[in-house]
Amino acid sequence: MSNHTARERILARLHASGTEQTEVPDAPLPPPLSLDRDAKIERLAELMAAIRTEVHIVDTDAWLDKLKELAREKGWKRLLYGPEVPIGSAIETAWASDTEGLPELVAYTGPVETFKEDLFQMDAGITSVRAGVAETGVVVLWPTPHEPRLMSLVPTVHVAVLDADTIYNSLAEMIAVERWADGMPTNALLISGPSKTADIEFTLVFGVHGPKELVLLIRK
Amino acid sequence: MGNHTRFDFEHNVTGALADDQLRKNLRKAMDILVDKRRTVFPDSEYLEQLRSAGNAIKRRALKQLPRLLEQLEVNCTKNGIQVHWAEDTAEANRIVLDIMRRHEAPAIVKGKSMVSEEMHLNRFLDEQGLEAVETDLGEFIIQLNHETPSHIIVPAIHKNKDEVAAIFHDKIPDTPYTEDVEELTAIARRVLRKRFAAAKVGLSGVNFAIAETGTLLLVENEGNGRMCTTVPEVHVAVMGLEKVIEKLSDVPPLLRLLTGSATGQVITTYVNMISSPRKSGEKDGPKEVHLVILDNGRSRMLADPEFRQTLLCIRCGTCLNHCPVYVRIGGHAYGHVYPGPIGKILTPQMEGLERAGVLATASSLCGACGEVCPVRIPIPDLIRRLRNESYDQDGSAVVEGGGYKKNLAETLVWKGWELANRSPLLNGIGTRLAGKLGKRIPRVGPLKKWTRVRTSPKVARCSLHERARNEGVNNE
Incomplete structure (x- = not known):
């Protein structure tokens, strides 16, 4: 498979290029962003809303009511979720007492191969997120076996649940504090809005391949 | 092309x-x-500082290029990503073909990748009886029309919506003519979602490959890149060897420069960082990830201190x-x-x-x-x-x-020019002669070609030196 002769020839040329003998002066980065908690929430919400993310800032104990309200309003028929994460069990509990007008809950429990057709028909998928980043307005996902990668991509709507206390100033801060260099997950994602394109005459259209809507619930 | x-x-x-x-x-x-x-980038001071930092990061990566590529290979391999090296585009195409054959894949879904354009992968696969499906909306449009990208970021930007409407109507079966961009986009979504769901192999480019962790980073807005790298069983990433950077902390400034310069975005909709194939227990993602590292003349560029800078490019x-x-x-x-x-x-x-x-x-x-x-x-x-x-x-x-x-003529002209400018005597004679010729610059050969789209220069009657001598210099 790996063509060793190609590899060795390329590396030999690179070593012989003299590039390793060059001097590279250091250039300092612009000063980092430093905001307080409320300012971080505000900046993230503002930036993400500007690119059509539907942002709702809710009290931590009221987020399920907000979710139900949205589900009814938007008329989702089926909601994809991960039953083994905290938000998943909370949703199950909330749905147990009250299902009127609410979408059917569909758990992502098997490998995608057994589930693909269903997955591509899903109205909405809800996931927790690892953190937010204020500077550029993104949520950061490290998908897990309990909340797989396609949950935030294939359903027509992606609902992301973010805790306000987990918003970093910048991606640089997050990478450093969480020591990403020690080990990266299979997939890490930054998401700032719904899928979009401007490939035809710069007309902005949402939902070209991925979710048509991104709903962000910030639990404060 | x-x-x-x-x-x-x-x-x-x-x-x-x-x-x-x-x-x-x-x-x-x-x-x-x-x-x-x-x-x-409203603050120019901030931007200039960021550009200097970006330059330093990429120069630091080029300085260590062979070491970083080896480190990238070690870390990717450790993570379960299979690394391939290709001297030229023919070799890279062959690697993609072998992977497709091994998985009996009749088609490959492609996210936007300029290196795959450089490889002319679509044409190559077509010759092998295999299909490459472009999934970026712009790429999809021009592929339907058998064209190549006209811009490295917005490949179909030379087309307006009427032209796209006609292409979709002609090339996609049962598609009514519509100039509504929302509807056109919805048509592409409908066609391509089926292709994503069915594909065995997906291909992507790489915006940055991080040596420190063996991570491939891709930016995009549409989600087709995530589809191509997550839905099929196999993901093949192709990259030019200059895409490697040293560490994760190099990512934020480069990302900011890339998305800001490319499309004026603070950040793209998605930044997709891939470090391994599906691990045991994980429910989706490709079971195999391959990385093809392409040289195709890049190592030669690296050998010249000035031309080396071409490899700093982040393709914005x-x-x-x-x-x-x-x-x-x-x-x-x-x-x-x-x-x-x-x-x-x-x-x-x-x-x-x-x-x-x-x-x-x-x-x-x-x-x-x-x-x-x-x-x-x-x-x-x-x-x-x-x-x-x-x-x-x-x-x-x-x-x-x-x-x-x-060529001899030009070499002689320049030799003459050099001579005339080194010898005050020849220079004096030359300027005097030119003054006499005045407007009559002969419109022949290269001079004719040169003046075809330019105003032919007028030679002054006497040289500046002469005028200064005769008229004195007015310092006011």
Whole structure:
């Protein structure tokens, strides 16, 4: 498979290029962003809303009511979720007492191969997120076996649940504090809005391949 | 395009300049992109500092390039990503083909990748009876119309919605004619979602490969890149070897420069970081991930301290948007995969001066590309260097085909010029003669060609020296 002769020839040329003998002066980065908690929430919400993310800032104990309200309003028929994460069990509990007008809950429990057709028909998928980043307005996902990668991509709507206390100033801060260099997950994602394109005459259209809507619930 | 036949640049340019629709589409689009970039970087001091940092990060990566590639290979392999090396595009194509054959995949779904364009992968697979499906909306449009990208970021920008409407109506079965961009996008979504769900192999490019952790980073807005790298059983990533960077902490500034310069976005919709195939227990994601590292002339560029800077490029395309030549002729006129200023320095080095050196002539040397480049590539200097190498008067050319334009007449003219300017006597005679000739510059040979699109210069009756002697110098 790996063509060793190609590899060795390329590396030999690179070593012989003299590039390793060059001097590279250091250039300092612009000063980092430093905001307080409320300012971080505000900046993230503002930036993400500007690119059509539907942002709702809710009290931590009221987020399920907000979710139900949205589900009814938007008329989702089926909601994809991960039953083994905290938000998943909370949703199950909330749905147990009250299902009127609410979408059917569909758990992502098997490998995608057994589930693909269903997955591509899903109205909405809800996931927790690892953190937010204020500077550029993104949520950061490290998908897990309990909340797989396609949950935030294939359903027509992606609902992301973010805790306000987990918003970093910048991606640089997050990478450093969480020591990403020690080990990266299979997939890490930054998401700032719904899928979009401007490939035809710069007309902005949402939902070209991925979710048509991104709903962000910030639990404060 | 970009194949081994000589292309007629002048003919292409003449055609493009006469195409009113093309020029209108391009002007509108490039003005938008220039404007958006300006808006996203409102603080010039911040931007200049960021550009310097970007330049330093990429230079630091090039300084350690062989070591970083080896480290990337070690870490990717440790993570379960299979690494392949390709000397040239034929080898890279062969690697992709082998993977597809092994998985009995009749088709491959593709996210946007300029390296795959460089490989002419679609044409190659087609010749093998296999199908490449472009899934980026712009790429999808031009693939339906059997065209190549005209811009490295917005590949179908030369088309307006009426043209797209006609293409969809003609090429996609049972598609009604519509100029509604929302509807056009919905049609593409419907067609391509089926392809994503069915594909066994997906292909992507790489924006940054992080040696420290063996991570492949991709930016995009549409989600097709995530589809191609997550839904199929196999993901093949192709990258030029200059895409490797040292560490994760290099990512934030480069990302900011890339998305800000490319589309004027603070950040793209998705930043997708892939470090391994599906692990045991995980429910989706490809079971195999392959990384193809392509040289195709890049290691040769690295050997020259000045040309090496070509490899700093992060393929944002902002030099195209700001180029007065690109905005008038569009990408196709350049006849090669990489158009615009970056193409003018990249293509001649990849293909040789004889085939592509003419691209370096398509510049007014206005300097805009160098001023906006997020990693400070001195593109105008490199264009001038390529022009000099095309004549190679001093025999120092390093690019293949150096001196291809050298000819006796021009060599003699320049020798004469040198002589005349070194000898005060000859210089005096020369200027006096030129003064006598006045306006009558002979319109022959290269002079005729030169004055075809330029005002022919008028020679003053007497030289500046003479005037100063006769009239004195007025210091006021």
